[in-house]
Amino acid sequence: MSVNKTTLQDNVKVAPSEVPSVMNAILFYGPSDIRYEQIPVPKISENEILVKVDTVLTGGTDLKTFKRGHPVLIKSIPSTFGHQFSGIVTVVGKNVKNFSFGQKIVAMNSAPCYECHFCKKSRFSLCENIEFLNGAYAEYIAIPERIIQHNTYLIPENTSLETASILESLAVVIHGYERSEITKDKTVCIIGTGSIGLLFVALAKLNGVKVISVGRTPFKLNIAKEIGADFALNIKDFLNEEELIKNIKSLTDGYGPEVVIEAVGLPETWGLATRIVSRGGLVNFFGGCKKGTNLNLDTFKLHYDELKLIGVFHHTPEYVQKALNLLSSGSFEKGIRNIISKSFPLKELERAFILQESGEVIQAAIKP
Ligand SMILES: [Zn+2]
Structure with missing residues (x-):
């Protein structure tokens, strides 16, 4: 012991x-x-x-x-x-x-x-x-x-x-937030509505930033709204990923959010984050995935859209x-x-x- x-x-x-x-x-x-x-x-x-x-x-x-x-x-x-x-x-x-x-x-x-x-x-x-x-x-x-x-x-x-x-949770979130180059004129999309995802929502709203919260549990999405998320979208309400992305883009003048924070820790949602983000945007892979997992990236989009992909830990x-x-x-x-x-x-x-x-x-x- x-x-x-x-x-x-x-x-x-x-x-x-x-x-x-x-x-x-x-x-x-x-x-x-x-x-x-x-x-x-x-x-x-x-x-x-x-x-x-x-x-x-x-x-x-x-x-x-x-x-x-x-x-x-x-x-x-x-x-x-x-x-x-x-x-x-x-x-x-x-x-x-x-x-x-x-x-x-x-x-x-x-x-x-x-x-x-x-x-x-x-x-x-x-x-x-x-x-x-x-x-x-x-x-x-x-x-x-x-x-x-x-x-x-x-x-x-x-x-x-x-x-x-x-x-400790808040310290981790402030670390992730400060590394994400968030400014007031940007929209931040936060994927995940666990305690970390919700603390990101709270911190972004405290800083007066527009927030789109994405999750799959109505109870938690309601809390995201309660904390101040401008939009709280349930992945399950959309026919497929394309529809979800279309909806998110429609909330950001067609461009997509400049910053996407993945706070789930699954390769699927890591991939989703790279498809949601605006051209010239930043993706923060904040949720740690299981060891041995991999991610497929669209190299064309990564290069020509000048994406910035970062990992932040602890x-x-x-x-x-x-x-x-x-x-x-x-x-x-x-x-x-x-x-x-x-x-x-x-x-x-x-x-x-x-x-x-x-x-x-x-x-x-x-x-x-
Ligand atoms: Zn050391």
């Missing part, structure tokens, strides 16, 4: 008197096999902190992990998992200077090394030694040293623990800070209330995944 760490009690600054020795957690045993069990509370080293988890959000990555495991995040079975959370600092390692007992914090699921080939070029999302954190579907989680140093944040007074738990500390500023400004609250649409106790995580899969829940707030 990835939860075992040994240390001495005198390595910690705050005596862990209130911290029990065992806790409830969800363990991943295999595809579609997760179990609510009692496991030891992680012991922390002198460079770590222990956080009592307040809210952990379900998301696309966790749902995929639940269904088929994860090649990077699940190293051995059974394993704890879950990575998008907020909580309260409960125990502090004696060498930790920047956090103290009782603080409300949100920690990212990774931190770059700042030393590798890509980190030296400030391409932190490409870090070759990125350290991941997993295991938030539990009452307590230990935060490793590097993440404490570079990617753990105090939650501002005016921001709730639940709102702050969405920080977040960096810079975008996390921007996301935190945006959250604490309060201007995102309505969008977040629509996206974190339901709460569940920890033991009902599986039910939350099932509802997320069926499209009835976008992101669930799990309360350990």
Whole structure:
């Protein structure tokens, strides 16, 4: 199990008197096999902190992990998992200077090394030694040293623990948004209405940009409208792709949107994105596809229409800070209330995944 760490009690600054020795957690045993069990509370080293988890959000990555495991995040079975959370600092390692007992914090699921080939070029999302954190579907989680140093944040007074738990998704979306060369005079088409797609809608509308949201679940498309999408189109309402593209072009003076963001992660919708985009436009392949999949491109269109195709992955500390500023400004609250649409106790995580899969829940707030 990835939860075992040994240390001495005198390595910690705050005596862990209130911290029990065992806790409830969800363990991943295999595809579609997760179990609510009692496991030891992680012991922390002198460079770590222990956080009592307040809210952990379900998301696309966790749902995929639940269904088929994860090649990077699940190293051995059974394993704890879950990575998008907020909580309260409960125990502090004696060498930790920047956090103290009782603080409300949100920690990212990774931190770059700042030393590798890509980190030296400030391409932190490409870090070759990125350290991941997993295991938030539990009452307590230990935060490793590097993440404490570079990617753990105090939650501002005016921001709730639940709102702050969405920080990582928002950081990823701001990263994708800023790389997409979006300006007010452009139309953005966002394919996908999961939490990431909807956060893109919210961010574009906050910036006063015209948005076309494309999805296939009426409930989620309604939320896209609620958040402010100018148009919300259901792929299923069109006879074929050609009809859908014709409709999208008719909403953009016949040209097509200048920016298309694919937030699904399927080769089919990647291809669709390249056919929707305007001449001279940009496609952001934001949704990661399964390893080994390929995409057919119309080379004529790519060249003569001068398309720009980019991939954007993950977040960096810079975008996390921007996301935190945006959250604490309060201007995102309505969008977040629509996206974190339901709460569940920890033991009902599986039910939350099932509802997320069926499209009835976008992101669930799990309360350990
Ligand atoms: Zn690195």
